[in-house]
Amino acid sequence: MNKIPNRQVICETLAxxxxxxxxxxxxxxxxxxxxxxxxxxxxxxxxFVEVGIAEQNIVGISAGLAHSGKKPFVTSPACFLxxxxxxxxxxxxxxxxxxxxxVGISGGxxxxxxxxxxxxxxxxxxxxxxxxxxxxxxxDRHETKRMTEALVKHEGGVYVRIGRNPVxxxxxxxxxxxxxxxxxxxxxxxxxxxxxxxxxxxxxALDAHEALKAAGVSSRVINMHTIKPLDExxxxxxxxxxxxxxxxxxxxxxxxxxAAVAEVLVQRHPxxxxxxxxxxxxxxxxxxxxxxxxYGISADNxxxxxxxxxxx
Amino acid sequence: MNNTELKxxxxxxxxxxxxxxxxxxxxxxxxxxxxxxxxxxxxxxxxNIDPARPKWEDRDRFIASKGHSVESLWCILADLxxxxxxxxxxxxxxxxxxxxxxxxxxxxxxxxxxxLGHGLAISxxxxxxAKRDGxxxxxxxxxxxxxxxxxxxxxxxxxxxxxxxxxxxxFVDRNRLQISGSTEEVMGLDPLxxxxxxxxWNVVSLDGNDIDALVAALERVPAAIGKPTLxxxxxxxxxxxxxxxxxPHWHHHVPSDEELARALTELKExxxxxxxxxxxxx
Numbered sequence: 399m400n401k402i403p404n405r406q407v408i409c410e411t412l413a414x415x416x417x418x419x420x421x422x423x424x425x426x427x428x429x430x431x432x433x434x435x436x437x438x439x440x441x442x443x444x445x446f447v448e449v450g451i452a453e454q455n456i457v458g459i460s461a462g463l464a465h466s467g468k469k470p471f472v473t474s475p476a477c478f479l480x481x482x483x484x485x486x487x488x489x490x491x492x493x494x495x496x497x498x499x500x501v502g503i504s505g506g507x508x509x510x511x512x513x514x515x516x517x518x519x520x521x522x523x524x525x526x527x528x529x530x531x532x533x534x535x536x537x538d539r540h541e542t543k544r545m546t547e548a549l550v551k552h553e554g555g556v557y558v559r560i561g562r563n564p565v566x567x568x569x570x571x572x573x574x575x576x577x578x579x580x581x582x583x584x585x586x587x588x589x590x591x592x593x594x595x596x597x598x599x600x601x602x603a604l605d606a607h608e609a610l611k612a613a614g615v616s617s618r619v620i621n622m623h624t625i626k627p628l629d630e631x632x633x634x635x636x637x638x639x640x641x642x643x644x645x646x647x648x649x650x651x652x653x654x655x656x657a658a659v660a661e662v663l664v665q666r667h668p669x670x671x672x673x674x675x676x677x678x679x680x681x682x683x684x685x686x687x688x689x690x691x692x693y694g695i696s697a698d699n700x701x702x703x704x705x706x707x708x709x710x
Numbered sequence: 711m712n713n714t715e716l717k718x719x720x721x722x723x724x725x726x727x728x729x730x731x732x733x734x735x736x737x738x739x740x741x742x743x744x745x746x747x748x749x750x751x752x753x754x755x756x757x758n759i760d761p762a763r764p765k766w767e768d769r770d771r772f773i774a775s776k777g778h779s780v781e782s783l784w785c786i787l788a789d790l791x792x793x794x795x796x797x798x799x800x801x802x803x804x805x806x807x808x809x810x811x812x813x814x815x816x817x818x819x820x821x822x823x824x825x826l827g828h829g830l831a832i833s834x835x836x837x838x839x840a841k842r843d844g845x846x847x848x849x850x851x852x853x854x855x856x857x858x859x860x861x862x863x864x865x866x867x868x869x870x871x872x873x874x875x876x877x878x879x880x881f882v883d884r885n886r887l888q889i890s891g892s893t894e895e896v897m898g899l900d901p902l903x904x905x906x907x908x909x910x911w912n913v914v915s916l917d918g919n920d921i922d923a924l925v926a927a928l929e930r931v932p933a934a935i936g937k938p939t940l941x942x943x944x945x946x947x948x949x950x951x952x953x954x955x956x957x958p959h960w961h962h963h964v965p966s967d968e969e970l971a972r973a974l975t976e977l978k979e980x981x982x983x984x985x986x987x988x989x990x991x992x
Contacts, residue, residue, distance in 0.1 A: 444842055450872075455831045455865035462835020465821060466843075467767075470835075485825055486862075490832055494814055494822040 400567050404542040404560040405434040405473075405503050411546040412471060413438050416445055422550060423463060423470045425449060427456045432562070433473035433503045453478045457486035457498070464496035469550060476502025476559050477509070480521035491555040492530040499549050500557045506598070506648035507681055507689045508562035514680040518559070523653025525557040526626040532556040532579060533626040535597030540569040541623060544577035552579055561598055561648075563686065568600045568621070582629035588618035591704045592636035592643050596622045596655050598686070599646045599695055606700035615704060625655055630662045637667045642707040644672045646695055648686075651675040672703045711754045714988050716921045719789075720750040721981045724950045725974055726785040726798070732970045734802040736810065740960035741779035744885040744919070744945040745852060751924040752850055753786050756931075761791040764817040770847050771820050771836050775829020776854035776883060777811040778962075783819075784808055792818035827860025829853060830880055834870045837878040837938075848931060852881045856888030859897045864909065871910025876932035880911070880940045883918065885947035889961045903942050911940040918943025951976060 416422040416438070425447045430436045439446040447463075449456045453474055460470035472479065479502045480487075491498045502521060509516035525533045534549075534556055536542040542560065549556055556579075568585065569575055575583060585600065586607045595603035603619045610617045618640055620632055637643055643663065645656040656673030663669060676693050683689075690696060694703075711719065723746050731737030753759070757770040774783055781801070788795045793816060800806040807815045811824030820836075823829050833851035840847050857863060870878050882902065890896050899905075907913045912934035916923040924943070933939050947961070948954030951973045954963070965973060 447838065449865075449869055452865040452869070454827075454862040455834075455869055458828055458831025458862070458866065459835035459838065459869060461821070462832040462837075463839050464835075465832070466836050466839030468839055468842075486828060486831070489822060489825050490828055496821075 400539060400564045402539050403434065403562065403564045404536060404539055407539045407542040408501060408546050408560070409434045409438050411543050413441060415547070415550050416442050419469070419550070420445065421467060421469045423447060423468050425456050425460055425470055425472045427451055427453055427474045429474050429503065432475065435473055453482040454486050457483040457500070458490050460498045461486070461490035461494060461496040464498045469497060471499045471501055473501045473503055475516070476505035476518035476521055477516050480518055480524055480557065484524055487531065487557070488528050492528045495530065496555065497553050498555050502557065502559040504562040505559035506561055507676070507686055510685050510689055511683045513683065517681050519648065519650045519676045519681060520653065521559060522625055522649045522655065523657070526658060530555060531626070532624060534558045534579070534624050536560065536623055537568040537597060537600035537621050538565050540567065540572045540574060541577060543572045545623070548577045548579060559597065561686065565598050566601045568604055577623070580624045580627045580629060582632035583621040583623065584618060584632070585621050586617065586619040588616040589640055590616045590642065590708060592618040592620060592640045593700060594620045594622050594633070594636070594643060594645045594655065594659055596625055596647055598648055602690065602695055602697055603646055603700065605697035609697045609701040610704055613701065613705065615708065617704060622655060625658055628658050628662065633659050633662045634667050637663050637669045642670050642704070644674060644700060644703055644707070646674040646700060648695065649675050650678060652678055670707050672707065674700065674703070713921050713925060714984065716750055716754055716925070717984055718981060719754055720747050720921065721950070721977050721984070723750060723782055723785050723789065725977050726789070727781040728965060728970060728973050730785060730798050730801050731781055732965050733799060735964050736802045737781050737964060738778045738962050739965065740887070740947040740954060740963070741776065741854065741883065741885070742781040743949045743951065743954065744947045745779050745883045746782045746949070747919045747921055748852060748881055748883065748924060748943055749782050749786055751921055751928060753790060755925055756928045757850065758847070761818070764792060768845060768847050771849045773820060773829040773833045773849065773851045774812045774823050775851050776826065776857055777823035780810060780812050783812065787816070787818040792816070826854065826857040827862035830863055830866035830870070833878055834866050834873070834875060837870070837875040838873055840877055841873070841875065848877045848879065850879045850881070852883060855882055855884045855886065855893050855899060856896070858882065858899050858902065867906065867909040867911065870938040874936040875938045876935055878938040879931055880938065881943050882940065883945055884942055885945045887947045887956065887958050887961070889958070891958050906940040910937065912937040913940045913942060915942040915944065918945035919949045950980065
């Protein structure tokens with residue numbers, strides 16, 4: 399049972415790198431606690447900026463810092479960062495081309511019982527419509543570490559979304575695999591059906607792979623950690639080689655990973671497909687696991703859908 | 711440049727921008743005329759810049775938060791040699807980089823602006839970076855008065871004061887008109903000086919079309935140690951053209967052939983008066 403949340407991994411990784419790279423900066427909107435950034439703020443006061451509860455301001459200030467050669471990481475709840483400050487993200491980060499990393503914390507349905515104001519299940523749809531902005535959801539703590547290291551080196555605007563609670567591991571260790579922005583990872587190979595997942599749903603897809611194996615179905619699991627730019631080749635290869643595709647995401651069924659995959663397949667290699675995610679409604683209240691179960695983001699449901707697609 | 715030369719330059723920039731807007735058949739005429747004197751004082755006297763090195767690390771930065779009044783800025787950047795004056799003819803034409811808002815594909819433009827209420831936060835970030843790096847450059851941010859209704863302006867105002875950014879200067883181009891009419895009728899702003907002062911800024915109120923007053927104030931920056939400065943530049947929208955001054959629809963009115971000719975005549979006369987005055991002084 400993993401006890402380390404991804405936000406803590408980002409803090410520790412940035413702290414490690416910030417000792418040698420004084421341009422790394424972390425910004426918080428009264429969110430240093432929920433972002434697990436308090437240790438960073440304490441160790442690197444000159445590389446930390448508190449802006450108070452002001453999401454538009456945090457993005458604008460970060461763009462100004464980036465323009466002056468800094469490498470700002472904005473840490474703010476995904477629900478606010480992706481909505482309240484979307485115009486600053488569009489104009490000051492993407493359009494102006496500033497090197498700002500936007501880390502949406504407590505994303506998806508992490509704030510389970512707090513209601514739709516605090517859920518961020520439209521953020522991927524919004525972020526991926528903006529030209530020049532990359533969109534990344536790391537699967538677990540190990541990938542989060544590799545991603546953070548890669549993003550410090552990457553020049554350009556990126557929206558990252560992570561959840562609040564520890565996620566079960568999808569990788570063995572931080573050395574298990576590599577993170578290349580825009581390059582999907584085939585977690586399990588298979589020939590009958592492909593499950594494309596991102597973020598916390600990668601673990602669900604891996605569990606579905608095992609359930610399908612027990613039922614005699616060979617499934618491929620793709621970790622699409624970068625939703626934009628999408629690894630179109632991995633999607634097309636999966637469609638050609640397995641003939642059936644299911645996407646699963648902690649996001650509205652509209653405009654997210656499923657839509658991104660469908661945009662590629664519909665035009666270039668249509669195959670039977672299912673999109674699993676949060677229904678187009680204010681999401682039901684509950685713990686992440688309960689909400690996932692409710693909307694069919696579960697190994698059982700993925701197995702059921704795969705068998706249905708295969709006509710078994 | 712001395713103040714008289716600056717005044718002559720401001721007249722020339724007004725002529726350039728009117729010709730450019732007339733040629734392109736589009737533009738924000740009124741606001742560009744109101745901010746011309748501010749930009750002239752900054753670009754030809756106050757700011758440490760080098761047109762040959764637009765990304766020089768220690769340059770002073772200018773952010774046009776009221777990005778729609780870009781015409782005066784394009785004319786000044788071309789005049790200074792950031793790009794060629796011939797390119798001004800492409801303003802707002804298909805495929806141009808000289809669009810109707812600042813575009814950082816053009817040398818001399820720091821950031822893309824145009825959505826109101828963004829520039830001051832960006833400027834706070836730049837000024838904060840200078841402080842953290844121990845650098846001496848300053849950041850100048852020009853806002854509109856209609857823009858003051860954007861809440862994000864005040865988020866940035868708070869942060870500028872909180873971090874004691876005395877290397878940051880904000881301007882409000884206080885021409886008292888916005889597209890629908892008087893700022894005080896659209897959404898009352900007064901007492902605007904007091905609001906900025908209450909947010910912790912050092913407020914200097916002056917005639918923003920008076921080069922002498924602008925230069926005197928700007929030469930004192932940082933004017934208050936540990937505080938950002940806000941220059942309340944009381945200006946006249948459409949300044950310099952008798953029949954455009956204080957007329958709301960000149961916000962983006964394009965002068966006709968006849969209006970252009972009259973405006974250029976007026977400006978030429980103003981330049982001649984300035985030269986005569988200078989002759990008398992000498």
